[in-house]
Amino acid sequence: MAVGNSNADALFIGTDERGVFLRARGHVRASLCYPLRDGLLAGLESGPWPAGVFIDLSECRYMDSTFIGLLVAIDKKLRKATGARLRVFRPSPECARILSQNGLQDYLLIEPEAETMPDVMEELSSSPERPGADFILKAHEALMETSEEARKKFMLLKEMLEKKLRGEPPKNNPGG
16 A cells, blocks of 8 residues: 555555556645646556556545546546446545535546555655646536536636646636
């Protein structure tokens, strides 16, 4: 099992013949999941495809919308390439509430019991860099595709990120 401060916010990753396993602990925000995008999501785009991707949320107390969008993007890539689904295990009460608030309780494959995790799981280091607007935008675009509720909720953020990527200055006057 992973070694480290059991109270620290962290993401762990491990693999075995069943696929890729993730475990989230504490508060998972964009900076913590940035390496996951560069590792797992990039790997899914280039192949070979794992038999499955699993995430245990039992020790996660908070996850921001960027992390949720990344989970949705992983699920979408798996579905498109292999027909498999991201399997979300044992979400903590806090995570179950967050998933429900974002309309994802019926979109993601959420299971009350977990698969046995691999014996060795490595902690992903959080990124010293702030996640870029492109990363945050892609995660939220994936999230927005899950429901009309999510589309409405994140439309303003999407528009602001697109302007930032185009180099447009933010408006100082909200009315004009």
